[in-house]
Amino acid sequence: MSGVGKKQVLRSTRVVTPEGTRAAAVLVAGGEIEAVLPYDTEVPDGAHVEDFGDDVLLPGLVDTHVHVNDPGRTEWEGFWTATRAAAAGGITTLLDMPLNSLPPTTTVEHLRVKQGVAAPKAHIDTGFWGGAIPSNTKDLRPLHEAGVFGFKCFLSPSGVEEFPELDQEQLARSMAEIAGFGGLLIVHAEDPHHLAEAPQKSGEKYTDFLASRPRDAENAAIEGLIAHAKRLNARVHVLHLSSSDALPLIAAAKREGVRVTVESCPHFLTLTAEEVPDGATEFKCCPPIREAANQDALWAGLADGTIDCIVSDHSPCTTDLKTPDFASAWGGISSLQLGLPAIWTEARRRGHTLDDVARWMSAAPAGLAGLTRKGAIEAGRDADFAVLAPDETFTVDPAGLFHRNQVTAYAGKTLHGVVRSTWLRGTRIAADGVLAEPTGRLLERNR
DSSP, X not given: OOOOSSOEEEEEEEEEETTEEEEEEEEEETTXXXXXXXTTOOOOTTOEEEEOTTSEEEEOEEEEEEOOOTTTOTTTOOHHHHHHHHHHTTEEEEXXXXXXXSSOSOSHHHHHHHHHHHTTTOSSEEEEOEEOOTTOHHHHHHHHHTTOOOEEEESSOOSSTTSXXXXXXXXXXXXXXXXXXXXXXXXXXXXXXXXXXXXXXXXXXXHXXXXXXXXXXXXXXXXXXXXXXXXXXXXXXXXXXXOGGGHHHHHHHHHTTOOEEEEEOHHHHHOOGGGOOTTOGGGOXXXXXXXXXXXXXXXXXXXXTSSOEEOOOBOOOOGGGOOSOTTTSOOOBOOTTTHHHHHHHHHHHTTOOHHHHHIXXXXXXXXXXXXXXXXXXXXXXXXXXXXXEEEEEEEOOGGGOOSSSOOOTTTTXXXXXXXXXXXXXXXXXXXXXXXXXXXXXXXXXXX
16 A cells, blocks of 8 residues: 555546546645646556546545543553544544543644654544643643644533633633634533533433533533633634524524634434434434434534534543443444445435535535645645445444444444545555555644
8 A cells, every 4th residue: 555656646536526426537746736627638658547436435524623632541542442433434634622632722832742652553544633621731832833633621620630621711721822822722611510510320321311411501601602702803614513502592603703612523413312312322423413303403504604624522431331231321422434425325215415524524624724725625635535436325233443442323234335445645545444554644724
């Protein structure tokens, strides 16, 4: 799977470009897309040709929400396994969350530790979010200057002691600091007061867990976040939107010019509360998977642009932490390798196209993070691709996943879309489940 030093032509009858899907030949040189040409363009002398036939050539996916947990909790995942799983799933770029690693990415020193661990293990290009916690306001600008893509915070407990949440005063202070240097704040938006007032029951019933994380907690947190962003002219991003009730509020804020963007995740868009068996805590995440009617409204929010992008929020753990008790089990869905087929399966059922999927899962996340070389098949971008057989199906076998722990809510599901191969800067890094040695680069903002 080594790269080709000379020019390459990657050809398909279905190439997904910003102008739409068409038959095309993609000319690649030096790891970069040099041109997107008509399918029957004469091949330059000596160029290496890859013809994918009717398989679809997509821009490599960009996943801006991945918990790699390395170093410190590498038994949960790790850069080696996470980036292999990503490559197998058509993802060519990921951004790592500042938790649940030890140390968390809350200082430049901690960032350098994480970069040192990631560098020899990254199969795909990898960047890093910083963290905003009550004690590190002074560290935000240095982290920004060191190249993090923005800052994550929680408004309710994160689940790990070393990454505490911000109260409203601390949120405003951190947001003002970040806005002062033109940075981006990304927010886990659940209001702690609404969570505290919700019924809390231990046990195996999913309905009890769902009641403990009500939509009102998301709605109130998002409302407050928008108010701060409007007052401070700050740029904010709502993570993993689960409550469709918040969509009108977000849409109104966008119309008013508030600088807010929103993501949702494959599990909210493809799984429903009605199908979660009691005790099946592989489905547990926070905020939670909600009802089918809520899911329909989230898809409507994608269609009208209120929701900007789809990213995984891959948050794995060891098998023993997924106890049958929803109250005590670790909350997180493992889906890094499966996001593209999961979303494509549901998108095609709802009448959407692979152009839509590429926009939601590649172009929009790249735009969110300012990754100007990623996210599209067009001249001047990195030659990052996923080759997809969109009509083929497979049944998810957890043992066949590259995640370190084979725990997934998608086990046994039949999905459309088989990733044939994945290419990073013109080099094929994954093909039919076989992975090359790591060639990913560490990315920094605006570099």
